Amino acid sequence: MAKSQRPTIVDVAKAAGVSVSTASNALTGVRRVNADTRAKVRRIADELGYEPNLVARSLASKRSGMIGIIVPDVTDLFLTELVRGVERAVAEECLSLLIGDSGNDAGREEHYLRAFEDRRVDGLLLIPTAGTKLARLNTLADAVPTVVVDREVYGWTGDFVSCDHRRGGEMMVDHLVSLGHTRIAQLAGDQELSSARARHAAVRARMAEHGLAVVTEGFSSFTIEDAVDQAERIINRASTFSALCAGDDLLALAALAEAHRKGIALPDDLSIVGFDDISYSGISWPPLTTVRQPVDRIAIEATRLLLERNVGPGRHVLLQPELIVRESTKATG
Incomplete structure (x- = not known):
């Protein structure tokens, strides 16, 4: 019994009523194709059971069909959600995502930079460590399209995308002050990271604009162990403040847990x-x-x-945060 032949790109193109090049572009994302045509070609490819020959495609196009992303900690829930969003976005372009976890270590980050270069990824998204070197990043960008995400690298002039961390810090203070809080503490994140520095500086500056000063503050790396330790330290001083700005949700949740252990009523006696x-x-x-x-x-x-x-000047995209008011904050009095 003869084996049935695997469907080819020619079969897909014929069934979709388009040229082979259009069918190929619709499936690979090498060139833009009308959204309706792309959807039709992909649907027919699925119906026919078409599977592209990735090796042949890579050799022909000199593209790997892979995007790399290096994150400092895949267990960090914000970064996990970011990776998931990137995976969805690249899948829309029929590309695959390679993920590297640097563990907040510059040496391990370098390992993944080399590995992704060797695999000839078509582009790289990098959430840098505190030790990321500008010279290395510039050399990399000459060979591989690169976008830095979330954390700035001083001197980097290439593409960069981030939330406006400074504006977010201001929002925290404005919300607490609007509730009547004047005795506000801060548990900030790792000050070697630009995002944490921006939030910390914004809280202090906004407090000053309101004629206030941070009552007390602590600092923590973004690890569970350190978050728990530093949350305990600052909650031990909770009698001196009525509200706490936390550098991220991990620190805030650690502070919530410690306040519960200390028998502090939330949010009646402490807003976080x-x-x-x-x-x-x-x-x-x-x-x-x-x-x-x-x-x-x-x-x-x-x-x-x-x-x-x-190929022109680097683009700097700063996206605005949003205050989400739930039940951990309450007006004083």
């Missing part, structure tokens, strides 16, 4: 606001008031810049 709006923020007790980063838009914009393969 976080930053990120990770998926767990709405199911804590009380549900966490937080500043939401537009993670899906960050993923989409970063992917868009990467696929456009800009």
Whole structure:
């Protein structure tokens, strides 16, 4: 019994009533194709069971069909959601995503940079570590289209996409002050990271604009162990403040848990606001008031810049956060 032949791109094109080049572009994303045509070609390809020969495609187009992303910690829920958004965005272009976890270590980050270069990825999204070197990044960008995401690298003039962390810090303070809080503390994130520095500086500056000063503050890396330790330290001083600005939701949730252990009534005796709006923020007790980063838009914009393969000046996209008011904050009095 003869084996049935695998459908080819010619079969897909014929069934869709388009040229072979149009069918190929619709499936690979090498060139833009009308959205309706692309959807039709992809539907027919699925119906026929068409599977592209990725090796042949790579050799012919000199493109791998792969995008790389390097993140500092895949267990960080904000970064997990960012990676998921990027995966959806690249899948829309019929591309695959390679993921590297640098573990916040510059040496490990370099390992993935080399590995992705060797695999000839078509582009790279990088959430840098504190030790990312500008010279290395510039050399990489000469060979591979690169977009830096979320954390700035001093001196980088290429494409960059981030939430406006400074504006988010201002939102935290404005919300608490609007509720009548004047004794406000801060538990900030790792100050080696530009995003954490921006939030921390914005809280202090906004407090000063309101004629106030931060009562007390602590600093933590964005690890669970350190978050728990630093949350305990600052909650031990909770009698000196009525509200707390946390550098991210992990720190806020750690502070919530420690306040519960200390028997502090939330939000009656202490209001807490976080930053990120990770998926767990709405199911804590009380549900966490937080500043939401537009993670899906960050993923989409970063992917868009990467696929456009800009050869001009670097583009700087700053997306606006949103205050999400839940039950962890309350008016004083």
